[in-house]
Amino acid sequence: MPPSQDPLYAGLGQAVRIATDLLAAVIVGGGLGWVCDTYLFDSRPWGMAGGLVLGLVAGVRNAYRSAQRWPKT
Amino acid sequence: MEESPLHPFELHNWIPLALGGVDISITKAVVMMWVVVSLVAVLMVRAGAARKLVPGKLQNIAEILVDFIRGIIMDTMGKDGMRFFPLIATLFLFILFCNLIGLIPGSYTVTSQIIVTAVFACLVYGLSLVMGFFLHGIKFLGILVPPGTPGWLLPLMVPIELISQLARPISLAVRLFANMTAGHVILGVLFGLSISGGLLIGWLPFAFTIAMNGLEVGIAFIQAYIFTVLTCVYLGDAFHLHGHDEPAH
Numbered sequence: 001m002p003p004s005q006d007p008l009y010a011g012l013g014q015a016v017r018i019a020t021d022l023l024a025a026v027i028v029g030g031g032l033g034w035v036c037d038t039y040l041f042d043s044r045p046w047g048m049a050g051g052l053v054l055g056l057v058a059g060v061r062n063a064y065r066s067a068q069r070w071p072k073t
Numbered sequence: 074m075e076e077s078p079l080h081p082f083e084l085h086n087w088i089p090l091a092l093g094g095v096d097i098s099i100t101k102a103v104v105m106m107w108v109v110v111s112l113v114a115v116l117m118v119r120a121g122a123a124r125k126l127v128p129g130k131l132q133n134i135a136e137i138l139v140d141f142i143r144g145i146i147m148d149t150m151g152k153d154g155m156r157f158f159p160l161i162a163t164l165f166l167f168i169l170f171c172n173l174i175g176l177i178p179g180s181y182t183v184t185s186q187i188i189v190t191a192v193f194a195c196l197v198y199g200l201s202l203v204m205g206f207f208l209h210g211i212k213f214l215g216i217l218v219p220p221g222t223p224g225w226l227l228p229l230m231v232p233i234e235l236i237s238q239l240a241r242p243i244s245l246a247v248r249l250f251a252n253m254t255a256g257h258v259i260l261g262v263l264f265g266l267s268i269s270g271g272l273l274i275g276w277l278p279f280a281f282t283i284a285m286n287g288l289e290v291g292i293a294f295i296q297a298y299i300f301t302v303l304t305c306v307y308l309g310d311a312f313h314l315h316g317h318d319e320p321a322h
Contacts, residue, residue, distance in 0.1 A: 012291075023244070
């Protein structure tokens with residue numbers, strides 16, 4: 001299948017993939033922190049702040065990992 | 074007359090239906106899904122019916138597709154992954170045809186609804202969890218601890234790994250949905266410009282519309298491919314805990 005092996009398209013796909021990996025982890029981290037704040041510990045705003053930081057770390061880690069996993073062209 | 078660029082993505086009930094309080098109305102998206110399913114089914118069944126040694130046109134297409142999916146599975150999961158071939162091939166073909174059919178003007182892209190992509194993502198991720206716990210038992214929780222982590226880092230690493238695991242289905246769903254929606258919004262806006270621009274300047278956005286449509290065909294393939302690859306990667310992670318070691322059984 002030519003389109004997915006074309007370097008332009010493969011690069012495009014990789015870029016999009018890493019961007020969403022980063023974003024999703026930040027969303028999940030912030031969301032978990034918010035849930036902790038609002039329903040579990042009543043610790044506003046520290047849960048969400050910590051969650052966002054952890055989410056960012058996880059996102060960078062995810063992005064790094066998916067960049068490593070991509071077959072070299 | 075002003076119209077939101079997101080207007081084409083709104084769904085209206087064509088045939089209102091309800092079953093036990095749950096709204097199961099027939100909408101454009103439902104009809105398009107039926108079209109895609111029947112198209113894929115007819116194509117693959119007709120292509121598989123002949124089974125000639127020298128394949129015809131249809132059989133050739135089907136063989137290329139099957140070989141492509143097989144290649145993805147072998148690259149990411151190895152030979153063990155072939156037992157998931159029916160699931161992965163179904164996902165790939167459905168998403169690919171949804172993306173491609175949506176590019177025909179006047180039709181509808183089912184994958185631009187986040188609920189559709191979210192169901193696929195949850196299905197894939199749920200399956201990987203179920204399979205991981207089934208194969209490895211409670212040891213599967215070790216996926217939260219990357220190999221080689223010193224003990225004092227555990228309180229930091231486990232939440233990070235938990236977040237990165239939970240982010241998987243979300244990034245899977247959002248990626249496909251966002252790419253499809255964004256592409257169609259751009260096409261819609263460009264085409265709107267060429268209509269309102271008139272003959273004098275309208276040809277310029279129209280040319281861009283055509284060029285973007287070509288790019289969108291590529292994106293349709295890419296997104297189906299990435300969704301499939303990540304499905305294989307996630308299932309493979311559950312299969313081989315920590316990447317390279319052998320499955321426990």
